[in-house]
Amino acid sequence: MTDKALEISQVFKKRGATPVLQDVTLNVATGERVALLGHNGAGKSTLIKSVLGLTPIHGGSIRVSDAKPGSGKARRLTSFLPEAISFHPALTGREQLTLFAQLSGEKPDIAALLERVGLADALDRRIGTYSKGMRQRLGLAQVLLGKPAVALLDEPTSGLDPISRQDLYEIIDELAGQGTAVLIASHALTEVEARTDRIAIMRKGRVVADDTLAGLSRRAGLQTKIRIRASHNADLIARHIGGQRINGASVEIACDVGDKMAALRQITSLGGEVEDIEITPPGLEDLYRHYAQEIRQ
């Protein structure tokens, strides 16, 4: 009917008298990867639990491939990776995954699946002996069971070392490649957000931004930072080009992306006074700070 695997529109939810989700609208299309950013307590996990049908909403609607959250169909089509996942320590990885496969009615190749996430050696070892990263990988393996229409990953990078993260991005790409709509919630900025198609930012239960990375940068109008290290007289440099002295030997200026070259020409005209310069374009971090902290609307 629609290529929107996940449709969240104008969702409202309160806990007691406090609203925890307000007018949340977010769509994830088939094969799309969307990062959901926000501080702890911004409402990311609550939104995910609402999509899973684990907690009721008090307004608006959520559809998972046109099914109601928590319905049999929605549950079959959704896979979920909880934050800081752990399993019963007495079971082995293979047994745990077999249980999940039986519950979802799939008959996958468990060994191949565990090998895919790098747990081939730990297949028949008890989960009690696993490290945090290994448990996270096992959690990821159960996301890959079947071919979910929607995958909800809550803080998937927590506890993963850099190599495991690389594997995680590959797995996310693979999921999206087979047509799964992937929603990745995170409070920390990592490369994973840059590798998504769209970024949504939540603040105090509202979605304050929902755009591509380029679109967000443009709208935020953030400035490039240039840090100049003086060879001997920082005051002289500060007098000539303005900006702020940040310590005895350095001056920092901020300029719009379009004015950058003019500023650089001015700096190089100072010749030997400048020892070194460092240019920092606005990063994800700045973007995130811009949208997540500033009071908007």
Place this chain on the structure above:
Amino acid sequence: MTRFLAIASCEMRILRRNRWLFMATLIMVLFALALTFAGSAPTGALGVDMLTISVASMTTLSVYLAPLLALMISFDAIAGDADRGSLALLLSYPASRGEVLLGKFAAHLAALAFAMIVGFGAAGAVAAWFGGAGTDSLIALGRLIATSILLGGVFLTLGYLMSALSKSATSAAGMSAGLWVIFVVLFDLGLLGAVVADDGGMFTKKIFPWVMVANPADAFRVWNMAASDGVALASGMTSAAKALPVWAAPLSLMIWPFLGFAAARGVFARIEP
């Protein structure tokens, strides 16, 4: 259907692997054997066979042990998963909460049944071998095993209820211990106090037996005592049982597991993992 079996077989594997099944069976065997040998003295005086005496002693034992063992497995059933953070994941799969609970119940009840059959069965076999057994005493043994499993089932569901009500496995353990003390110890003490205060009045004659049999632990005792004259004689608990119709105790013990399960299911439904 297959989903509840998948959960049941997984739970069974956990019980085997964390040695719970072994320990519970061992406890049952040791206690049942100890009671059978210790309680074999009055055989001649009462004119009943050794198995009858043994069943009477084991009935007293089971009132304490069956609820305790049941609560020991069941308190962790929901709170443990919630603690680990795996409950939300489990519930995101297409198994209903009823199926999850039923799967756990099936496995836990099977484990309890195994411990009861092996424990009481071994003690019964020893008693029969050394002191003889008749048809009556064998039926009494069978009844003891069946009712013990039923009593365990009641407390399994009550344990799930505690597990669903509490925020953590630790508090579920505490609440289960409290529950055990209330049902098995305090309830009887309270009734005893009331009977003494009433001094043979209206309460003692009409109300007391019904209040007593409403407690599954006492219903278990009454059922076993009332059904076998020999066992009742050996335990000295006849008058209260005689005041009730024969169906009262079995009815109470058979209704309780359904009540407990429904209550646990109801509270479980409200949990937002």
